[in-house]
Amino acid sequence: MAQNNKTKVVILAGGKGTRIAEETQVRPKPMVEIGGRPIIWHIMKSYSAHGLNDFVICCGYLGDKVREYFLNYAYQNADLTISPNGQVEVHQRHAEPWTITLVDTGDETMTGGRIKRVGRYVADDPYFCLTYGDGLSDVDIGALVRFHEAHGAQATITAVSPLARFGALKIKGDTVERFVEKPTAEGGRINGGFFVLSPRVLDLIEGDETVFEQAPLERLAKSGQLRAYRHDGFWQPMDTLREKLHLEDLWASGAPWKSW
Numbered sequence: 001m002a003q004n005n006k007t008k009v010v011i012l013a014g015g016k017g018t019r020i021a022e023e024t025q026v027r028p029k030p031m032v033e034i035g036g037r038p039i040i041w042h043i044m045k046s047y048s049a050h051g052l053n054d055f056v057i058c059c060g061y062l063g064d065k066v067r068e069y070f071l072n073y074a075y076q077n078a079d080l081t082i083s084p085n086g087q088v089e090v091h092q093r094h095a096e097p098w099t100i101t102l103v104d105t106g107d108e109t110m111t112g113g114r115i116k117r118v119g120r121y122v123a124d125d126p127y128f129c130l131t132y133g134d135g136l137s138d139v140d141i142g143a144l145v146r147f148h149e150a151h152g153a154q155a156t157i158t159a160v161s162p163l164a165r166f167g168a169l170k171i172k173g174d175t176v177e178r179f180v181e182k183p184t185a186e187g188g189r190i191n192g193g194f195f196v197l198s199p200r201v202l203d204l205i206e207g208d209e210t211v212f213e214q215a216p217l218e219r220l221a222k223s224g225q226l227r228a229y230r231h232d233g234f235w236q237p238m239d240t241l242r243e244k245l246h247l248e249d250l251w252a253s254g255a256p257w258k259s260w
Helices: 018-024 039-048 063-076 111-117 141-151 199-204 215-222 241-252
Strands: 008-013 054-059 078-082 088-093 099-104 128-132 135-137 155-160 168-172 175-180 189-191 195-197 226-231 235-237
Touching (some): 008 039, 008 111, 111 199, 141 195, 141 226, 155 215, 175 215, 215 226, 235 241
Parallel strands (some): 008 054, 155 226
Antiparallel strands (some): 128 195, 135 235, 168 175, 175 226
């Protein structure tokens, strides 16, 4: 994928992360660090490695921490001289080629509502990427986008094979027929995030209380507009402290999601 690709990447970064409260009392879950960097940084590096550098971050709970990090990021990654009068001279920057739009989408807004609130930033694009700010994967973003372009439906979901506690996708061919939030049996594929969506999907979101994974995805599936991109590689959410520590161990031993 070309480095000048203008496709926007929307990242949901506003949730409270109550199941990892040990870390999220003082910062939002996307700012919890893996290998000394916030997990959202790892996610952005993965997209950037595939040429996607235009990010829209949906802030909410402790969103000031996200804003502060990215406002200071350029200075934190540059050589500086600070004069006695407080003047700062920047000698050399080592920052990323990122354009970052930070949007306050509310402390209590559900996932669908957060997407709806940033709609004005993606409404004029043929499609945009969307993912959660708390999961890592080595999914081939370029192949995912090409898959979406080829099938012509409104939405693509990355379907992974994991842990039984997640909702399952009922897939026939490449078409998602149903989205089952709480399956009764183990097995099958589940929602791994890493979506590609047409802006028309925004019309399926009623407001702040809409959970994207419920009515909007279910309606897309029933209308034949939701396709599944199968990913059999690494995928790991960070919902608990145990999973955070697991990702730390993986980072120390080579980071299977690292594509940069």
